[in-house]
Amino acid sequence: MDLIESSHNHMSSHDHLTPLPLDIMTHPLxxxxxxxxxxxxxxxxxxxxxxxxxxxxxxxxxxxxxxxxxxxxxxxxxxxxxxxxxxxxxxxxxxxxxxxxxxxxxxxxxxxxxxxxxxxxxxxxxxxxxxxxxxxxxxxxxxxxxxxxxxxxxxxxxxxxxxxxxxxxxxxxxxxxxxxxxxxxxxxxxxxxxxxxxxxxxxxxxxxxxxxxxxxxxxxxxxxxxxxxxxxxxxxxxxxxxxxxxxxxxxxxxxxxxxxxxxxxxxxxxxxxxxxxxxxxxxxxxxxxxxxxxxxxxxxxxxxxxxxxxxxxxxxxxxARSGTPTMDSGVGIISGSGGSVVMAADKADTYGISLPEPQPETAAALRQRLPAFASFANPADITAESIRDEGMYEECVEIFAADTGFAGIVILMPSAHGEPAIRRAQGISELAGRLEKPLSLVWMNEWYEGIGSRVYDQSTTLAVFRSLDRCMSAYRLWFEYGRKRRELANQETLGHTSDPTEGFDQQAATGQARDYLQGFSPGACLTETQTRHLLQIWGIVCNEEALCTSPGQAAESASRMGYPVVAKIQAPDIQHKSDVGGVKLALQDEQAVRKAYVDILNSVSGLDLPNGIQGISIQKMIEPGVEMFVGTRLDPAFGPTIVYGFGGTLVEVLKDVAVSLAPVSAQEVRRNLDGLKMRKLLDGVRGAKPCDIEHFAQQVARVSEMAAALAGEITEIDINPIVLHNKGGVAIDGLVVRSEA
Known part of the structure; x- marks a missing residue:
């Protein structure tokens, strides 16, 4: 046989090409x-x-x-x-x-x-x-x-x-x-x-x-x-x-x-x-x-x-080759190159793929088959002896495939040496058809059409990758797909929303919210005070507030709440108050409140505010916690989407958020939070107590239900921040944008 394997004579004209009977399917297309x-x-x-x-x-x-x-x-x-x-x-x-x-x-x-x-x-x-x-x-x-x-x-x-x-x-x-x-x-x-x-x-x-x-x-x-x-x-x-x-x-x-x-x-x-x-x-x-x-x-x-x-x-x-995984993780990797197994371990870690150690019987079987200088771990380095010994790959793959800790097996193939490479490829392809687990091969050689590659490409039993990155990414996607399929089998329907809190009447809340929104013109941006009222209709936990129209009224409200307090401008045309000097924090006494009232009005006096100023909001200063964010927007193609994650003034810089279609379940929120970069903050770091993740997940689910129910009434909701504590959390600021029609 020539060193370049002969190509299979695939259908080039009318060979084997028979039309499917039209009665096989009744689909309109x-x-x-x-x-x-x-x-x-x-x-x-x-x-x-x-x-x-x-x-x-x-x-x-x-x-x-x-x-x-x-x-x-x-x-x-x-x-x-x-x-x-x-x-x-x-x-x-x-x-x-x-x-x-x-x-x-x-x-x-x-x-x-x-x-x-x-x-x-x-x-x-x-x-x-x-x-x-x-x-x-x-x-x-x-x-x-x-x-x-x-x-x-x-x-x-x-x-x-x-x-x-x-x-x-x-x-x-x-x-x-x-x-x-x-x-x-x-x-x-x-x-x-x-x-x-x-x-x-x-x-x-x-x-x-x-x-x-x-x-x-x-x-x-x-x-x-x-x-x-x-x-x-x-x-x-x-x-x-x-x-x-x-x-x-x-x-x-x-x-x-x-x-x-x-x-x-x-x-x-x-x-x-x-x-x-x-x-x-x-x-x-x-x-x-x-x-x-x-x-x-x-x-x-x-x-x-x-x-x-x-x-x-x-x-x-x-x-197409792998079906649906029955396990959540676990891949076994075999190579004849020591360097490639180190690379594989790095890539598996990057994509969150677990590489379980071989079970004792697996390691023992490998020791019997491989030279003493081989690596019997996972990934396994079966050494360059695999070039000389044509059957080594097949036998080691069969040993790995018998290990119950591996959902799938990956072969790294760096070599394309002579005619034995073709026989090895044919043997591996045939073996893949006999295994009960999926077998994948990563062609590591830059000679993309090197000896043996065509046999692998033509195989109907194994999957071929020309990138270790793409192989590990595919396994990550495969495990995720399997998890979702198992959830479906367990009747956990994708996108199923959490049950409303006991005693919460969602239908009544929707009616009240619609009635309230009728008082706003199309496209109007609700102030924080107006937004707070709408959120409270839906059971969102918000901090205490008093809208004041004079320094004296502000001082009186602050005294009633107890210091320290916060002062914020309330104007429909100001969406991000801190950007224009419209927020004063940690006000400790009456004099500070009066001064803050005047200073805020001076800061915004030069702005074009066609809808005027409604007043200054005095709010109780909330204890520090982890600042979170939740918001929604109305996508023209898919309806309301909900964004949630880490918030505060740097929310657009950090962009550490997840996005879901509304409504979303608390379960999905918790899962997506696990994928955020700063997720560990919620578990408590440097002596801080863990945050009440469940409270946040429930609040996000509630906001998403609100967005879905009011999709024809509002286009955007923005709650930033929700300060999350060890027990519970409080929405501090927010806005709602009325729909144009």
């Missing part, structure tokens, strides 16, 4: 994504044309029926060509449209008249241009799809490839050169180009079920495609990359259904911006940007988010 008969409107023999590329791709891969439609030709590349859709000898399942944008609506109407159930529009020149004409054309397409009952993919999309049927309704000319490798990863995305560069992994033997590009998503979008692939028996994992979605609730529902069905969705979100934060008045608006909102969505729905493009396919294949 079946005719589009698994068609038996395809018509190409705008078919052309001209090189470089969209219609010509689609015909060439179908000719290479598709065994179903293809009809060309173009009144200028009688025949194109062996296909009979018809003047229009009405002239076709039979009704196609799907029509591919490759005509100028202005002609698309008429073609789509003609397809609807012929009762063709689906269409794929490749043409550009629609809403992506940003012009009124393009937007109007796309709106017309959406209207036809909605009113005539025809499902539409695109416009401005590259199309689809159904690997098993060979339905290559795609405008990219090199699709015809692809070796269609059947696999269990369905790939969907907005960007046809980015999706295709992932899809080209088939050239090294990685298999897929589908490639689907949505383009402008005038009708069919990412949510529809996820929903379809959930029911596809050939797809084990859905991989998706997208910039934005037209309908947030539908995406959320699709991701939730996938999770409940046990079909992992691996997501790489691109095109994240902070544009939605520009008009935000509150801290929560600054902290809960688009990226954080999507992260909250994925966490809530069990979607698996990767943080780099290169991780999308590797992680998807890993999940």
């Amino acid at each position: 079946q005719s589009m994504l698994n068609p038996g008969t395809i018509a190409v409107v705008g078919a052309s023999p001209k090189p470089g044309s969209f219609g010509g590329a689609v015909l060439a791709n179908l000719a290479q891969h598709f065994r179903g029926k293809v009809c060309a439609v173009n009144p200028q030709y009688k025949e194109i590349n062996g296909y009979a060509c018809y003047p229009d859709l009405q002239a076709l000898p039979e009704k196609p399942d799907c029509v591919c449209i490759a005509v100028p944008s202005r002609a698309v609506p008429d073609v789509l109407l003609q397809a609807a008249d012929c009762a063709i159930p689906s269409a794929i529009i490749f043409s550009s020149g629609f809403a992506e241009t940003g012009t009124p004409e393009g937007i109007a054309l796309q709106n017309r397409i959406a209207e036809i799809a909605r009113t005539r009952g025809i499902r539409v993919l695109g416009p401005n999309c590259t199309g689809i490839v159904n690997v098993r049927s060979g339905a290559s309704c795609n405008i990219l000319p090199s699709v015809k050169l692809l070796p269609l490798v059947p696999g269990d990863v369905g790939l969907v995305g907005q960007s046809g180009a980015l999706g295709y560069v992932v899809f080209q992994a088939m050239h090294r033997g990685v298999g897929f079920s589908h490639l689907i590009s949505t383009g402008n998503s005038s009708d069919v979008d990412i949510a529809d495609l996820i929903d379809y692939l959930i029911d596809d028996p050939h797809t084990k994992v859905i991989a998706t990359l997208f910039e934005s979605v037209p309908d947030g609730p539908r995406l959320r529902a699709a991701l939730q259904r996938a999770f409940e069905a046990g079909k992992p969705v691996v997501v790489y979100k691109i095109g994240v911006t902070q544009s939605g934060q520009k008009a935000a008045l509150s801290h929560s608006g600054m902290l809960a940007g688009d990226a954080a909102t999507y992260q909250a969505l994925f966490a809530r729905t069990g979607a698996i988010q990767v943080d780099c493009f290169e991780a999308l396919l590797e992680t998807a294949v890993f999940f």
Whole structure:
């Protein structure tokens, strides 16, 4: 055998490509994504044309029926060509449209008249241009799809490839050169180009079920495609990359259904911006940007988010090979390089992956098999003897796999030495198919297509990574996914809110709050005093306060409360009072209170305050504690989101917060707090007592319920800080922004 292993002869033409019977699934998109008969409107023999590329791709891969439609030709590349859709000898399942944008609506109407159930529009020149004409054309397409009952993919999309049927309704000319490798990863995305560069992994033997590009998503979008692939028996994992979605609730529902069905969705979100934060008045608006909102969505729905493009396919294949973990942690790692095992230990620690020590029987079995100078720990260094001894890797993997402390096994493969590397790869791949635990391999060699690599890539039994970082990240995501699946099995529904506090009437609170908010104009920003009243309706614990309109009244209120006290400006146009000298702390006597009253008014006298000053708030000075933050904002796509974590004046600098979709349970709050950088502060440091985390979690849950119930009334809530003590906590300051409508 040659030192470079021979490549498997994957399907390059019509071999093994039989269309799936249309009655396998009854999903509304079946005719589009698994068609038996395809018509190409705008078919052309001209090189470089969209219609010509689609015909060439179908000719290479598709065994179903293809009809060309173009009144200028009688025949194109062996296909009979018809003047229009009405002239076709039979009704196609799907029509591919490759005509100028202005002609698309008429073609789509003609397809609807012929009762063709689906269409794929490749043409550009629609809403992506940003012009009124393009937007109007796309709106017309959406209207036809909605009113005539025809499902539409695109416009401005590259199309689809159904690997098993060979339905290559795609405008990219090199699709015809692809070796269609059947696999269990369905790939969907907005960007046809980015999706295709992932899809080209088939050239090294990685298999897929589908490639689907949505383009402008005038009708069919990412949510529809996820929903379809959930029911596809050939797809084990859905991989998706997208910039934005037209309908947030539908995406959320699709991701939730996938999770409940046990079909992992691996997501790489691109095109994240902070544009939605520009008009935000509150801290929560600054902290809960688009990226954080999507992260909250994925966490809530069990979607698996990767943080780099290169991780999308590797992680998807890993999940397809690995199923759902039955353990919370524990990975066994084997390598023939001492340096790589040290690296692996470092990376495992970075990603929070536990590497349990081998059980005594495991260590004993390794000692019998390995030379005395090997390492019998985890990670295990089986030494360079593994190069000479071809069976060593397989035997050591089997020993590790029998250890009940390991949920999965990782092989680090730094070597690509000669023909034995191919036999070793074949043996490891076969072994992976026999093991009850997932086996992953990290190709450590910079010779990416080195000897043996193609065998690993083609394997349908093990997952291959070309980065130790991405491997450890995938395991972390895998364990997290398993935990969520077990919670679901235990009927702990994702996103289930905590029960209202005993004696708290949420329905009555909602009614009172709505009545109170009617007194404020659309877009109004409530003062701290007004916000406090609203929060107290919802049972949020706030500090004592008196709103004063004279220095004497302020002094009298302070005396009644007891010193020390705090003085704060109350004006609808001042959201962050400390920034303008509107707060005076630790006032110890009447003279200090009177002076503070005057000084605060002087500090804000030069500001433009169209809504005036309501007065100076005198509040009891709260004992020091850990300052926390909770706030909400109304996301235009996903509704109210809640932000919570460490607060105070540095909240926007520290940005040590978590974000969830509202409402959120106290359980989810506690879990997310564990991921914050300053989490240990809550346990008490340098002699401080532990904080009442449960109180904070319950208060966050209550605020989230408030935000969800009043989503049509308010856009932002900001409570900063909540001073947390050993027992309980107190909200010190806050604001609420009324919705515009």
